[in-house]
Amino acid sequence: MLLDDFFIRALIVGIGIAIIAGPFGCFVVWKRLSYFGETLSHSSLLGVALGYVFSINISITVFAVSSIVAILLFLLNERTELTSDSLLGLLSHSSLSIGLLVVGYLSYIRFDMMGLLFGDILAVTKLDILIVWVCGGLFIFILYIIWQSLLAGTVNRDIASSENMSPRRSELIYMILLSGIIAISIKIIGILLITGLLIIPAAMARNISNSPIQMILISIIVGVTSVVSGLFTSLTFNTASGPSILVIALILFIISLTPLKRLISGANN
Amino acid sequence: MVKEHNKILLELTDAGVYRSNRWLVRNITLSVSEGEILTIIGPNGSGKSTTAKIALGILKPDAGSVILHTNKIAYVPQNLAIDWTLPLRVIDFMRLTNKMTFQEVTEVLDMTGVASLINKNLRNLSGGEFQRVLLARAIATKPDLLILDEPVQGVDFTGEIALYNLINQVSSELNCGTILISHDLHFVMSATDNVICLNGHICCSGTPKTIVQSKEFIDLFGASAAQTLSPYEHDHDHSH
Numbered sequence: 001m002l003l004d005d006f007f008i009r010a011l012i013v014g015i016g017i018a019i020i021a022g023p024f025g026c027f028v029v030w031k032r033l034s035y036f037g038e039t040l041s042h043s044s045l046l047g048v049a050l051g052y053v054f055s056i057n058i059s060i061t062v063f064a065v066s067s068i069v070a071i072l073l074f075l076l077n078e079r080t081e082l083t084s085d086s087l088l089g090l091l092s093h094s095s096l097s098i099g100l101l102v103v104g105y106l107s108y109i110r111f112d113m114m115g116l117l118f119g120d121i122l123a124v125t126k127l128d129i130l131i132v133w134v135c136g137g138l139f140i141f142i143l144y145i146i147w148q149s150l151l152a153g154t155v156n157r158d159i160a161s162s163e164n165m166s167p168r169r170s171e172l173i174y175m176i177l178l179s180g181i182i183a184i185s186i187k188i189i190g191i192l193l194i195t196g197l198l199i200i201p202a203a204m205a206r207n208i209s210n211s212p213i214q215m216i217l218i219s220i221i222v223g224v225t226s227v228v229s230g231l232f233t234s235l236t237f238n239t240a241s242g243p244s245i246l247v248i249a250l251i252l253f254i255i256s257l258t259p260l261k262r263l264i265s266g267a268n269n
Numbered sequence: 270m271v272k273e274h275n276k277i278l279l280e281l282t283d284a285g286v287y288r289s290n291r292w293l294v295r296n297i298t299l300s301v302s303e304g305e306i307l308t309i310i311g312p313n314g315s316g317k318s319t320t321a322k323i324a325l326g327i328l329k330p331d332a333g334s335v336i337l338h339t340n341k342i343a344y345v346p347q348n349l350a351i352d353w354t355l356p357l358r359v360i361d362f363m364r365l366t367n368k369m370t371f372q373e374v375t376e377v378l379d380m381t382g383v384a385s386l387i388n389k390n391l392r393n394l395s396g397g398e399f400q401r402v403l404l405a406r407a408i409a410t411k412p413d414l415l416i417l418d419e420p421v422q423g424v425d426f427t428g429e430i431a432l433y434n435l436i437n438q439v440s441s442e443l444n445c446g447t448i449l450i451s452h453d454l455h456f457v458m459s460a461t462d463n464v465i466c467l468n469g470h471i472c473c474s475g476t477p478k479t480i481v482q483s484k485e486f487i488d489l490f491g492a493s494a495a496q497t498l499s500p501y502e503h504d505h506d507h508s509h
Contacts, residue, residue: 030355152365155351162325162344163366163410210356210390 007235009129010121010188014227014245016132017185017197022220023143024181025198027174029206030154035085036073036175037195039092040182043069044191045099047183048116052109053102059131059183066179069095074172119190119242121234132184139177146170151212188227190242200249201226207256222252275303276338278414278446283333284323286316293319296470297333301414301446306437308449308457311467312489317450318347320467321418324448343412345403345420347450357391359383359402367410377409378402380435382428396423404432408439415439415447429453433460454494 028037047062054061069091076087103111115123143150146169152160153167160167182194189197205218230245237244277300285295294316301307309317322328323335325344351357363374371387378384381401386394394402404420417436421429433456440447451457457464458477466472466486473485480486487494 030352032352032354148366154355155357155362155365156346156349158322158325158327158346159344159349160366161327162342162416164340164342165366206354206356211358211361212355215356 006122006124007231009124009126010231010241011228012129013124013132014121014188014231014241015224016129016136017181017188018201018223018227019220020132020136020139020181021185021197021223022201023140023216024174024178025202025223026205026212026216026219027150027154028178028195028198029202030212031171033178034195034199035088035092037178037182037198039073039088039095040066040069040179041191041194042092043095043099044182044186045116046095046102047099048186048191049099049102049106052106052111057127057131058186059128062186063180063183065095066182067176070175070179071172074175114240115190116186117190117192117242118240119186119188119193119245121188121231121241123187128184128187135180135184139180142173142177146173150174188231188241189245190240193242193246196242196246197223197226197249200246200253204249204253204256207253222249226252275305275444277302278337278339279324279448280336280338281320281324281330281333282336284320284330284335285332286319286323286328287331292469294323294467294469295332297323297467298471299465299474301448303413303446304441304444305463306440306447306449306461307463307465308451308461309465309467310451310454310457310490311472315468317467318418321416321448321450325416337414339413341410341413343407343410343415345407345415345417347418347422349399349403351391353392359386359389359391359394362391362402363387363406363409365406367406369409374409377405380408381405381432397425397428400424401428401432404435408435408443411443413443413445415443415445417447418450419452420449421451421453454490 028034043066044062047065048058050065051058051061073087073091077084112120149160149165149167150170152165153171157167185194185197201219201222202215204222205215209215209218226245226249230248231241233239233244233248234241280300281297284297286293297320299307309320311317319328323330325342326335326337360374363369375384375387378387381404383398383401383405386398386402391399400421400423407415407417420436421432424432436447436449437460439445449461458481461477463474464477464480465474466480466489468489472489473480473483
């Protein structure tokens with residue numbers, strides 16, 4: 001069967017992730033949440049370790065742990081005088097430390113640490129395909145529902161909340177969904193590099209787009225292109241999949257800075 | 270302008286906000302009814318924007334109470350810093366909290382004189398153009414209560430008059446209550462129903478006519494301000 005080929009499985013999962021990463025990555029850029037993404041992915045090491053301890057699919061445990069971190073951050077942000085970047089540093093490094101301690105304690109289990117950190121296309125299972133496409137579809141559907149209030153809150157939280165948009169609530173929902181995306185992308189991209197897949201396509205799209213929807217569509221195209229070519233590179237040169245994908249995305253970003261930019265966006269401005 | 274019978278939309282009673290060991294504003298009591306324009310004036314740091322934010326529910330009062338009788342509110346904030354990583358055209362911004370057709374957006378933008386900018390990126394607008402778009406967006410939501418925090422800053426002189434007239438017109442057409450924070454004493458005196466003079470607390474309040482004669486107003490703005498604004502009033506006062 002087609003899905004028995006590990007590479008086809010990796011492609012299907014990767015394309016799914018790139019499509020989901022498009023809109024969510026744009027909000028990471030718009031809301032300046034890149035360090036937040038880093039924090040979530042650092043905390044996912046603890047999730048991975050717990051997944052091994054209880055023999056559960058790591059997507060589930062990673063999602064649980066990163067959602068808790070997301071909610072903690074949300075609450076701490078409202079209750080303390082610390083700025084959010086200090087809070088992020090606190091949560092990011094403490095959860096990474098706890099994760100490393102737990103991983104160290106689990107010395108009886110063989111960890112593919114490099115695979116966890118940088119992605120491993122050999123590790124993708126049929127269950128992962130199901131998880132990525134079902135959860136991904138759900139995430140995009142929820143994002144569609146909260147779209148208007150999330151965007152209004154991104155532009156100006158005061159306007160959004162005075163005009164009945166409850167931006168805080170949609171922000172919390174968005175953060176939890178982001179944890180979910182990190183959970184389902186670990187196998188392909190790896191813990192250390194997930195934020196890159198969220199940010200680089202969106203940053204490239206920003207260079208040539210003129211409206212929020214346009215930026216999302218372009219970042220999806222860039223993401224899918226990077227994932228497909230990155231996975232082929234990974235297969236051909238036996239490199240880790242995460243870095244291969246991100247280097248392709250980086251090349252696309254650099255191209256978007258060249259005079260080509262004027263050709264594409266000339267009509268818009 | 271007797272608007273006593275109109276429905277009250279917003280009531281603040283002894284409201285105050287306490288932050289970093291001091292009261293930003295205190296003992297604010299005011300109300301706004303349908304069709305009424307209430308202007309808040311006061312020096313920098315007197316708590317004008319804070320008062321607006323209490324009214325909007327953005328700041329929870331640490332003392333006193335806020336009662337809103339409507340949830341159709343539109344807000345023009347004093348500062349709007351949009352992160353430019355977000356590409357936003359005027360039309361996207363107009364549809365921020367309100368679903369509108371292209372036609373409807375054009376019509377409202379036309380009221381503030383910026384219909385030609387509809388497909389431009391917000392980033393490329395001048396300060397005055399941006400202010401007009403902000404006002405148009407607020408009006409387009411057809412609010413019951415319109416809260417405008419220095420809505421004409423950066424607008425050229427003739428534009429300023431036109432926009433103030435528009436605010437007046439909108440207030441009577443939509444029969445909405447309006448809170449206007451303004452530095453423009455001339456407009457305040459000629460076109461608003463009630464004025465509140467703020468300096469951390471309410472110094473004086475009342476109709477424009479009564480307020481220019483009050484001692485507190487003269488203390489706050491200086492005798493010259495009171496004089497520049499009062500000629501009409503004095504003419505009336507002294508002609509008989």
